[in-house]
Amino acid sequence: xxxxxxxxxxxxxxxxxxxxxxxxxxxxxxxxxxxxxxxxxxxxxxxxxxxxxxxxxxxxxxxxxxxxxxxxxxxxxxxxxxxxxxxxxxxxxxxxxxxxxxxxxxxxxxxxxxxxxxxxxxxxxxxxxxxxxxxxxxxxxxxxxxxxxxxxxxxxxxxxxxxxxxxxxxxxxxxxxxxxxxxxxxxxxxxxxxxxxxxxxxxxxxxxxxxxxxxxxxxxxxxxxxxxxxxxxxxxxxxxxxxxxxxxxxxxxxxxxxxxxxxxxxxxxxxxxxxxxxxxxxxxxxxxxxxxxxxxxxxxxxxxxxxxxxxxxxxxxxxxxxxxxxxxxxxxxxxxxxxxxxxxxxxxxxxxxxxxxxxxxxxxxxx
Amino acid sequence: xxxxxxxxxxxxxxxxxxxxxxxxxxxxxxxxxxxxxxxxxxxxxxxxxxxxxxxxxxxxxxxxxxxxxxxxxxxxxxxxxxxxxxxxxxxxxxxxxxxxxxxxxxxxxxxxxxxxxxxxxxxxxxxxxxxxxxxxxxxxxxxxxxxxxxxxxxxxxxxxxxxxxxxxxxxxxxxxxxxxxxxxxxxxxxxxxxxxxxxxxxxxxxxxxxxxxxxxxxxxxxxxxxxxxxxxxxxxxxxxxxxxxxxxxxxxxxxxxxxxxxxxxxxxxxxxxxxxxxxxxxxxxxxxxxxxxxxxxxxxxxxxxxxxxxxxxxxxxxxxxxxxxxxxxxxxxxxxxxxx
Numbered sequence: 001x002x003x004x005x006x007x008x009x010x011x012x013x014x015x016x017x018x019x020x021x022x023x024x025x026x027x028x029x030x031x032x033x034x035x036x037x038x039x040x041x042x043x044x045x046x047x048x049x050x051x052x053x054x055x056x057x058x059x060x061x062x063x064x065x066x067x068x069x070x071x072x073x074x075x076x077x078x079x080x081x082x083x084x085x086x087x088x089x090x091x092x093x094x095x096x097x098x099x100x101x102x103x104x105x106x107x108x109x110x111x112x113x114x115x116x117x118x119x120x121x122x123x124x125x126x127x128x129x130x131x132x133x134x135x136x137x138x139x140x141x142x143x144x145x146x147x148x149x150x151x152x153x154x155x156x157x158x159x160x161x162x163x164x165x166x167x168x169x170x171x172x173x174x175x176x177x178x179x180x181x182x183x184x185x186x187x188x189x190x191x192x193x194x195x196x197x198x199x200x201x202x203x204x205x206x207x208x209x210x211x212x213x214x215x216x217x218x219x220x221x222x223x224x225x226x227x228x229x230x231x232x233x234x235x236x237x238x239x240x241x242x243x244x245x246x247x248x249x250x251x252x253x254x255x256x257x258x259x260x261x262x263x264x265x266x267x268x269x270x271x272x273x274x275x276x277x278x279x280x281x282x283x284x285x286x287x288x289x290x291x292x293x294x295x296x297x298x299x300x301x302x303x304x305x306x307x308x309x310x311x312x313x314x315x316x317x318x319x320x321x322x323x324x325x326x327x328x329x330x331x332x333x334x335x336x337x338x339x340x341x342x343x344x345x346x347x348x349x350x351x352x353x354x355x356x357x358x359x360x361x362x363x364x365x366x367x
Numbered sequence: 368x369x370x371x372x373x374x375x376x377x378x379x380x381x382x383x384x385x386x387x388x389x390x391x392x393x394x395x396x397x398x399x400x401x402x403x404x405x406x407x408x409x410x411x412x413x414x415x416x417x418x419x420x421x422x423x424x425x426x427x428x429x430x431x432x433x434x435x436x437x438x439x440x441x442x443x444x445x446x447x448x449x450x451x452x453x454x455x456x457x458x459x460x461x462x463x464x465x466x467x468x469x470x471x472x473x474x475x476x477x478x479x480x481x482x483x484x485x486x487x488x489x490x491x492x493x494x495x496x497x498x499x500x501x502x503x504x505x506x507x508x509x510x511x512x513x514x515x516x517x518x519x520x521x522x523x524x525x526x527x528x529x530x531x532x533x534x535x536x537x538x539x540x541x542x543x544x545x546x547x548x549x550x551x552x553x554x555x556x557x558x559x560x561x562x563x564x565x566x567x568x569x570x571x572x573x574x575x576x577x578x579x580x581x582x583x584x585x586x587x588x589x590x591x592x593x594x595x596x597x598x599x600x601x602x603x604x605x606x607x608x609x610x611x612x613x614x615x616x617x618x619x620x621x622x623x624x625x626x627x628x629x630x631x632x633x634x635x636x637x638x639x640x641x642x643x644x645x646x647x648x649x650x651x652x653x654x655x656x657x658x659x660x661x662x663x664x665x666x667x668x669x670x671x672x673x674x675x676x677x678x679x680x681x682x683x684x685x686x687x688x689x690x691x692x693x694x695x696x697x698x699x700x701x702x703x704x705x706x707x
Contacts, residue, residue, distance in 0.1 A: 073496060120693070126495060127438065128692055131634045134627070135685035142682045265627065276500055329511035335504030336486055339497050 023283060027197050030057070030287060031190040038295070048172055051186050053294055054193045055250045060274045060286035061200055062243030067272070068280035068344075069204055070236040071216030072122070073130045076137025077271050080241035082263035083110040084248025086144060089158040089258035090151050099164035099253075107245040114241030118234035134265065141263040157259035167253055174253070189250055196246050201283060203239060212236050273331075277338070279346025288348045300327050395661045402664035405539040410656040412536075416545045416614070418652020419552035423607030424625055425632040425644040426559055427600025433576050433639040434596055437487055437498035443626025444509035445601045449475045449608020450617035451517055457524045464527040464613065468551075472605030478509075479601025480594055488593070506622065514619045523616035530613075548610040555603055556645055562599075563641065572596060576639065631684045635691050637701025647699060654683045 034054065039047035059081050066072040087106030091097040097105075121132040147154035167185070168175045174185035203209050214222045215229050223229050252258055261267060270293070278289025342349060400407045424446050431439045452471035456462045462470075482505055490498045526544050533540040563569035574582040575589050583589045611621070632651055636643030659680045666675040691698060 124692070124696065127638065128634065128696070131630060131688060132692060135631075135689050138682060138685045139689075142678070145678070146676070273503075326511040326515045328507050329515070332504040332507030332511065335507065336501050339501040339504065340486065340489055 023201050024194075024198060026284060027194050027201075030054075031194050034190075034291075035186055047186070049294070049298055051174075051189050051254055053290060054186075054189050055247050055254055056274070056290045056294060057287045058193060058196050058250070059244050059247035060271055060278075060290050061197060061283075062240045062247065063271045064275050064280055064283075064286045065200065065204065065212075065236060065240045065243070067275055068282075068285065069209060069216060070212040070233060071219075072233060072236065073126060073272070074133040074237075074240075074268075075130045075265070075272075076133035076135075076140075076268050077240070077244055078263055078265070078267035079133075079137040079140045080110045080114055080244040081248035081251070081267075082140065082144070082258070083113060083241075084245030085252045085255075085258045085262045086152060086158070087245075088249050088252040089162045092164065093158050093161040094151055099166075103249045106249050107242050110245030110248070111238050111242040115234060115238045118237035122233035122237055123230045134268075137263070137265060137268055141260065141265070144260055144263050153258070155260060157257060159257035162252065162257040164253070185253070189254070192246070192250060196243065200243055204283065208232070208235070273335075276335070277346055279344070279348035279350075281344045281346070282348045285346050285348045288351075289346060292347055296327065296331075395665065396657065398668060399657065399661045399664040402667055403660065406660060407657075408536055409539045409541070410660050411653070412541045412545060412549075414653035414656030415549050415649070416652075417655060418649040419549050420607050420611055421625070421629055421632050421652055422556060422645050422648035423552050423610075424604050424629040425636070425648050426556070426641060427604045428629055429633050429636070429639070429641055429644040430596050430600045432633065433641075434572065434579075435487070435491055435498075435593055436495060437490065438495055438502065438630075439487075439600075440499055440502040440626060441482060441505040441509060442502075442600070442604055443622035443624075443629065444506040444513075445475050445479055445604040445622075446608045446611070446625055447513060447617065447619070447622035448478060448509065449605035450612030450621065451513055451522075451608075452605070453609045453612040454517065454522050454524055454617060458522070464524075464530075467613075468606070468609050471609050472602045475605030475608065476598045476602040479604075480598050482601075483594055483597040487597075488590070491593075506626070510619055510622060517619070519619060521616050521618040524613055526613055542614070544610075544614045548614055551606065551610060555606055559599075559603070559641065568592075568595075628684050631688050635684075635688050635698050637695075637698030639702050640698070640700040643698060643700030651684045651687055654687055655680045658683045 031054065035047050035050040038050045038053065059077075062080075063074070063077045066074055066077070084103075084106040087109050088099065088102045091102035091105065092099060117133075117136055121129055124132060144152040145154055146152075152158065166177045168177050168182070175182045176185055176188045177183075204212070211222070211227055211232055214225070214227065215232055219229055248262065251262065255262075274289035274293045275286050276289070277293055278287065278291075279285030282288075338346060338350075345353075424442060427445070428439055428442045431437055431442070449471050452474050453467045456467040456471060457464060486501050486505060487498060490501055526542075530542075530544040530547050532543055534543050534546055561569075563572065571582065571587045572592055574585075574587065575592060579589060608617075611617070628651070632647045633644055635651065636645070636647030659675075662679060663675045666672050695701075
């Protein structure tokens with residue numbers, strides 16, 4: 001119902017029927033528009049953070065392959081992202097392996113670990129699976145903290161010698177230097193983002209992805225239809241880890257090294273929050289979730305006075321510093337309300353419902 | 368929850384492999400006891416106190432999970448509130464410890480009831496994820512409210528004079544408040560056991576755990592029992608909070624810190640089994656405190672320094688969980704077909 005309603009809105013707005021191009025164009029639009037939107041004066045006002053937005057969108061979307069499509073809840077998704085980050089950081093700092101060799105290796109390593117862990121635990125019940133992923137993530141964190149052979153840098157993480165030579169930074173901006181050209185780091189990430197997300201999109205709309213949805217909707221029925229449920233779960237877990245590691249690899253350059261927080265449980269928790277916040281039922285849900293979460297976090301970091309309605313024409317000034325320190329309180333409230341309304345829909349689902357109602361209202365239909 | 372408490376430890380069914388494992392563990396503990404007796408007893412008591420704290424949180428968590436199918440992530444926040452209410456009552460209002468020990472858990476119970484009535488009661492028939500997420504939201508709200516009211520810095524209260532002294536245990540001395548905590552926790556566990564196993568109320572609750580709908584058809588007012596059990600679970604977590612707050616102190620992150628380990632305890636014990644939660648709580652509490660000591664003693668005896676892995680204590684609960692779930696997929700005393 002909501003799909004038709006949205007299509008209706010698009011028609012109203014004079015847009016053409018987008019069909020199969022909807023998702024590729026949507027991804028391109030996100031990649032192109034994100035930085036101008038984020039750096040607008042009324043928004044955050046500085047562009048650097050837009051790159052992190054894109055990277056986290058890949059990571060959270062990879063998680064949603066598990067939660068949204070397969071119905072597997074992992075409490076340890078940050079581990080697979082962190083394996084990517086740490087692999088590259090270790091390869092560059094300790095073994096002087098080129099980045100373009102280290103990155104695929106990191107992604108393969110992450111996928112390999114996920115495959116083995118998945119073989120061990122993917123068939124467990126929902127809560128057992130979640131708790132076991134938590135346990136493995138804790139173990140990975142412990143190993144990185146333990147600093148075996150001085151490879152992982154312990155609590156301080158890795159920073160020295162973790163940047164490839166072709167990355168240049170000047171005045172807070174990062175560039176990729178190729179021969180005589182300098183490409184803004186944002187556009188390099190945007191290219192990886194679009195390609196990576198398209199791959200993920202192809203994956204979820206392939207027979208493999210459709211089978212995952214069948215497993216989510218009714219595992220017993222899927223099994224009765226001849227689906228090897230355990231195998232599909234293992235491969236979903238593996239692919240999700242590979243895409244998470246892709247994000248992790250980009251994060252290594254973006255954050256200039258690897259830190260323990262990339263492996264922490266808090267990060268895994270944040271990934272879940274962002275996916276749920278955006279709407280696990282939608283391919284673009286995680287993207288919306290990342291945008292809202294990171295935007296709020298950045299916005300409130302240097303936000304003290306609410307001026308209504310605009311800075312130029314102030315009618316009211318509200319001092320919010322004292323309240324906004326505790327913004328997570330309102331996040332919690334938002335969470336409770338969102339779950340009570342509909343647990344899998346999130347912000348995107350809410351938006352679609354509102355748009356659908358609006359378009360129905362405009363067309364003069366009664367509901 | 369129902370049959371497990373009458374189940375034996377299963378020693379009669381112990382396989383040769385199991386016997387070897389238990390024998391090896393016993394041997395390692397004896398080595399540690401021989402090498403450092405004072406430290407061993409010290410750590411043993413530490414593990415007991417920690418384990419009992421875990422048990423107090425896990426009991427409520429297990430009751431709510433078993434009865435209502437809700438993964439109550441906010442239970443750690445209730446535990447934390449117990450500690451902060453103690454601070455409010457003792458440090459700010461100047462009331463004696465014994466008043467706080469009774470009043471603070473009741474207040475926590477009220478918060479729990481509020482939580483159940485306002486939010487969680489609407490999620491009983493939703494998939495477990497919905498309850499988990501809502502409870503997570505509540506946990507965030509409670510944590511931020513705590514920060515706003517009592518501040519970020521860790522706080523503590525003065526231990527009452529009677530419990531402030533040390534008790535002499537021959538090889539070492541232990542603060543009386545810690546032994547007091549263990550005794551109170553043991554009494555609470557006993558009380559819960561008697562309530563669930565020996566009263567008509569407990570019987571109807573057990574019926575509800577097995578088949579909520581059928582119990583309702585037979586005329587048992589299930590919603591009222593849900594509220595009561597939620598209240599009870601919150602009160603127990605509150606008692607844990609009072610004891611922890613008095614013995615150690617309180618900080619706004621303590622709820623978060625404890626809730627994850629407590630989930631581990633519930634899962635290791637077997638979801639739906641109160642007896643399992645108690646066993647697993649003590650097991651993990653002791654494992655966290657004794658494993659580093661055992662490894663260190665082993666390193667001393669064998670001369671292999673690499674055996675004493677620093678910071679291994681924090682990882683032990685998770686290793687125990689991985690091992691237990693791989694050998695027994697439903698935890699130590701979990702029931703078949705429960706939350707699967």
